[in-house]
Amino acid sequence: MRVLITLIILLFCLQINAQELTEKVLFVKPQPVKILISDSYDFTIGYIALADGDLSIDISGGPSKYYATTKIKIKKGQGIQKLTITSAQKPSPGKGYKLVLSLRAVNGNWETTRVGQIINNIEFIKKPVSFSENASFSPLLNTIIENTAKYQFDVDYSFSKPMQVQIALWQKNNWLASSKRIAIGAGSGSKKIAINYEEPLVGKDYRLVLSFGLPEDFTAKNTITKEISGVQFLKPTAQITMAEINNKSIQISVNKSSNILTLPGSSAFDFIKIIDRNGKIILEELNSKHITISTLSKGAYFAITSTNDYYKFVKF
Structure with a gap:
């Protein structure tokens, strides 16, 4: 314990x-x-x-x-x-x-x-x-969720006989979508269950409802349900290609004798992210207008800020 x-x-x-x-x-x-x-x-x-x-x-x-x-x-x-x-x-x-x-x-x-x-x-x-059928959302469930067309949730279960499990998504009292009923055999373990929903979701007033039982329990609406409220969906983020980042970026020079990259502007950024030419985030700095780049290998990189400023530079 x-x-x-x-x-x-x-x-x-x-x-x-x-x-x-x-x-x-x-x-x-x-x-x-x-x-x-x-x-x-x-x-x-x-x-x-x-x-x-x-x-x-x-x-x-x-x-x-x-x-x-x-x-x-x-x-x-x-x-x-x-x-x-x-x-x-x-x-x-x-x-x-x-x-x-x-x-x-x-x-x-x-x-x-x-x-x-x-x-x-x-x-x-x-x-x-000695035993009780049970299924629950994983305690690792993230209640802040990024928008996507398919949402997957981990369910922990312990069954003595085959059961069915289903997850529904609600906004306040409005049903939005449900997963398929997933048949799970006797035993204990974890199962990923998916809900497909393509409409963008934003806000903190969503609920996830997990139902489990025998097939006849679903027919008779006599399942056991476990609900989590206060689920938040983040505003969808705009997707941008590496070609677009390159076109948006302003070329800046790096002082060869310094391991600090200082970006233009008079105030600190909530974040600065350094990405390589493949879009992989290499470094990140919070609440600053400077970022240490001593660990970067020689090559070309992009710097992106929390205010959607784009810069490109070469580390010599």
Whole structure:
């Protein structure tokens, strides 16, 4: 367990350093879809919060119309928290329960949810079971997604018999697209599932919904679903060829006695990228108008800035 928690913390740190910041909540371990009836229920939650907020878990529904909730306040940042739900009333055995994990505004309600996960059709049971069918989005799922015509998502699964899995893409309450139903045999592993959608997607109000069950469960709309909200799609970036870069680029000279390339302009750029003639990024500098080029081999290169300025130079 300690190793897993360390892995998740490392994952959060890598995500924050590697991409545009985004908020995220997840269950540190895959959440079972069969839960033993008890006086209390413990959940270990990982989070990234860009502002102070409340971490909340609700359990509701089922044959007894059960409801129980808990929340804790968290500070801006990332970490792991344990949440415990206790209730004088116990849920009745059966299916149809909903588990909602959310990061909300401080003292807010469900309407102030910033990001969250929902598991539908959970079953509460009286006696322990040795195995429970389960499928979840990979904890490595990137919730900031670049536009493409085909999106692939990793699903971790553990099945005792053949099951079917499907992923749907929603924008708020509007269905956009679904993958094919993918048949997966008994066993444990990871499976890539693709959604084709060619329209550009922009914004933070998207949801991914994973459904799994037997074929008859899909027919009867009785699958188990796991939903991730707060998924963000980045604005499509313009594609440019190397010939166009060459034509756009202004020739600049490099001082042979210096290992520093200084670009024209009075202020720093958010980034400077050095690419070779094949379009491969060789070097990158952030928040500067200078970049060290001592590691470059002799040859021709291009420098591209965050303000879409293009330069070409030769390293002697």
